[in-house]
Amino acid sequence: MSQTLKAVRGTRDLLPPETELWNRIEATARRVFARYNFGEIRTPLFEDTGLFARGVGEETDIVSKEMYTWEDRARAQSEKPQSLTLRPENTAGVVRAYIEHKLGETGQLQKLYYIGPQFRRERPQKGRYRQFFQIGAEVIGPQSAGSESPLRDAEVLEMLATLLDELGIVGWTLELNSVGSSADRARYNDILRSALAALAPKMCQDCQRRAVTNPLRVLDCKVPEDQPIIETLPKIADSLDEESKTHFAQVCAALDAAGVVYKLNPRLVRGLDYYTRTTFEFTHGGLGAQNALLGGGRYDGLSESIGGPKAPGIGFAMGEDRLVLTLQAQEADPKAASPLFADAFVAPMANAKDAEKLKTINAAALALARELRRAGLRIELGEGSFRLKKSFEAADKCARRIVILGEDELASGVLTVKTFATGEQAKVSRAELATFLASPAGV
Numbered sequence: 001m002s003q004t005l006k007a008v009r010g011t012r013d014l015l016p017p018e019t020e021l022w023n024r025i026e027a028t029a030r031r032v033f034a035r036y037n038f039g040e041i042r043t044p045l046f047e048d049t050g051l052f053a054r055g056v057g058e059e060t061d062i063v064s065k066e067m068y069t070w071e072d073r074a075r076a077q078s079e080k081p082q083s084l085t086l087r088p089e090n091t092a093g094v095v096r097a098y099i100e101h102k103l104g105e106t107g108q109l110q111k112l113y114y115i116g117p118q119f120r121r122e123r124p125q126k127g128r129y130r131q132f133f134q135i136g137a138e139v140i141g142p143q144s145a146g147s148e149s150p151l152r153d154a155e156v157l158e159m160l161a162t163l164l165d166e167l168g169i170v171g172w173t174l175e176l177n178s179v180g181s182s183a184d185r186a187r188y189n190d191i192l193r194s195a196l197a198a199l200a201p202k203m204c205q206d207c208q209r210r211a212v213t214n215p216l217r218v219l220d221c222k223v224p225e226d227q228p229i230i231e232t233l234p235k236i237a238d239s240l241d242e243e244s245k246t247h248f249a250q251v252c253a254a255l256d257a258a259g260v261v262y263k264l265n266p267r268l269v270r271g272l273d274y275y276t277r278t279t280f281e282f283t284h285g286g287l288g289a290q291n292a293l294l295g296g297g298r299y300d301g302l303s304e305s306i307g308g309p310k311a312p313g314i315g316f317a318m319g320e321d322r323l324v325l326t327l328q329a330q331e332a333d334p335k336a337a338s339p340l341f342a343d344a345f346v347a348p349m350a351n352a353k354d355a356e357k358l359k360t361i362n363a364a365a366l367a368l369a370r371e372l373r374r375a376g377l378r379i380e381l382g383e384g385s386f387r388l389k390k391s392f393e394a395a396d397k398c399a400r401r402i403v404i405l406g407e408d409e410l411a412s413g414v415l416t417v418k419t420f421a422t423g424e425q426a427k428v429s430r431a432e433l434a435t436f437l438a439s440p441a442g443v
């Protein structure tokens, strides 16, 4: 027997009824984004590898270990193969699109959101997958459009607090920090490098390398034995210049005024190199080790680092898989999540041995189903060769009502409808059927 094929490790199929929850989350996000005047952007699932190397940073875990990269040989013989990568995140792609389409020349702030899959070769565990979905947004534009204002940071954070509340996520925490300007970070990196000179030899291999190449990344280390050493390292807040301090204070003051509660976390440097000034994560205790529901921050130098004009920006990405996990855990019994129910099951009835009649009644049932679906109803369609009992059993599993369409009903235009929750049976004319089926049916 040949081996059965399965979804690749770290990827999964999303099936109904769970996909209903995914759709609800996405619909809520789109609704909230619209209120804040964001528009949707869709960028390609793969990009030139250089975009992530330069944008996200060579020394980050994402770029150094987790990308799905390949050489694209499908070009002309004369050309060099191009290194391509499945997007591990979407911010670099959005900023690339901003530059490519000269969106900065509009002089306006660009407020863009995206919903889609991202790919990272991480060790799969609860809440961590190799293909996962992000719902994210970016606010980017020329300085003259106010893109650097601390008000933008506070507005994005206030929108996130509103969105999580509207999704029904209970018990989230906003953790907030500032990693300063690129000059502040360079200064902090030097301070860390000196502090780590003596400490790094006692740390993991990765930290030993990072201590030399990009000391800030030592703060991302998850190795438990290294944590007490990391605790003793100088804090980035002490390396911020006056401008960065003032910017951060203004973000905090605007959040206080809007009543958005946050917790300062001076260790929050985030695992991507493009961040400047404000960084944040929204965490949730119910998620276990992978407790970040979402992360984001400001990236005032990203556009320039990938060859674009100065275009300060701020954004975030929510882990949609983690939003789903959190909402499922909040429900009393996630397994009891209601299955999909159609408004009606249209059951054609004919003598299975009479092929002509069967054909006619099945065709008539399809036409009736079409009419009802066009009226906005959710309809299941049966099969004329089923006996009455089998049609009822099938309908009872997936629909609130059954509509019988036999030869008599076809001729008279009056249909028999049974409502399962009440056991009620009614004769309904075809003209009134859609209205009748749209009325409450008990369950």
Ligand code: HAM
Pocket: 088, 089, 090, 091, 120, 122, 127, 128, 129, 130, 131, 132, 133, 134, 136, 137, 138, 271, 272, 292, 293, 294, 295, 296, 297, 298, 299, 314, 315, 316, 317, 318, 319, 320, 321, 322
């Ligand atoms: P990130 O922190 O790498 O940031 O990812 C954002 C969120 O995506 C995480 O908080 C988590 O919820 C989810 N996530 C990340 N990796 C996985 C995974 N392997 N499985 C499931 N969920 C995952 C970014 O991606 C930035 N682009 C965010 C941003 C936008 N910053 C500014 N603008």
